Amino acid sequence: MPSTQRPRAIIIGGSLGGLFNAICLRKIGWDVQVFERSPQELDSRGGGLVLQPGVTEALHFADASPGDDFGVPSRDRIFVERDGTARRVYMPQTQIAWNGLYLRLRQALGSAAVHSGETFGSFTQDEEQVTAHFASGESVQGDLLIGADGPASTLREQLLPHHRPHYAGYAAWRGVLPEQALSQRSEALLQNVFAFQDGPHHQFLSYRIPGEDGSVRAGERRQNWVWYQKIAKGNALDALLRDRNGHVHSHSLPPGSMRDEEILSLTTAARESLAPALADLVTATPDPFVQLIQDFESPNMVFGRVLLTGDAAFVARPHTGAGAGKAAADALALAQALQVNPADLHRGLALWENARLPENRQLVRYGVALGRQIMGS
């Protein structure tokens, strides 16, 4: 690594949280180096997100404004019954695509600061610096080590070995399909709306997001759906998380890896329980994916020169719509705290932690309360 006079942040994880940290810290003059385990770009994965103020604030701070046509607006929320009838409530909002936000962040950062295919293993720190060690054998020194390595964080494992996310007893089956693939009845129901179908112990929701290339033109966008259903720990959950190659995943199953038996039981359940226009979305999706719903609260975010941010620090249920917004808010607040305390790193970090801990805790608990309302118990 080249030597530099600027303070350096070593960032573990090149997903949204890591990239938000990188662009915000670079804006205040830091040298940033992002280390991502995946050798490939992550842009072909992910579904939709509700655009949260935290996301746009962090993008603006880092001069990475997304422009006016970043998302797809919806006007109403509709609450659909099994027979297809719907109640309508005016509630405008904007939906974006995970891959569109990821690409915007990557574009803003440039490729030189991102090291793909580097798996973080461990760290050491003293009063002057922190050193990160990677599976490749490389070691990197810096002023700060930022754990943006997600819910199964390796960095957190070292800092807080007894703290792990807790499975909430249900999962989100998800899918994304081109709007051209929608049936007539789906298209008629789902234009300009954010749709829900609630039922005993399950909830289905769907909304429109930009196309894979970011287009928000009619006919080129995509329809995103999410179906929360209970699934107890044990054989059924293990079977769901076993992919086409026999590998059992820990908390999510990416698109293209769900086994045919699982896809068949998903489409059968959709025909039995969902309104026909919503069931059509599930049956038309060739590569559904799964994410387990988890809760996690870290007792701290600062450990000397080492930090936990985003989903490594707090996992909030997706009902809050806040995963990306929370990661962006952590990153923006960190850059602002360090910017106003340039001569005293530890004071800046303490201010950041004092601000973010209570807010993140509240969000996780709000997600638990929403989950109880939606799923029962």
Ligand SMILES: Cc1cc2nc3c(=O)[nH]c(=O)nc-3n(C[C@H](O)[C@H](O)[C@H](O)COP(=O)(O)OP(=O)(O)OC[C@H]3O[C@@H](n4cnc5c(N)ncnc54)[C@H](O)[C@@H]3O)c2cc1C
């Ligand atoms: C591919 C992908 C798709 C997603 N799609 C959606 C979506 O459609 N909708 C939604 O609401 N949320 C989605 N999420 C979750 C959402 O991005 C997060 O809730 C939020 O942005 C905050 O996450 P994060 O960046 O802190 O952690 P994450 O997004 O979980 O990212 C953690 C990153 O760290 C990397 N990593 C883990 N361990 C190591 C290690 N030891 N060394 C180096 N790197 C490591 C992982 O490969 C990953 O890229 C997705 C996450 C990913 C990774």
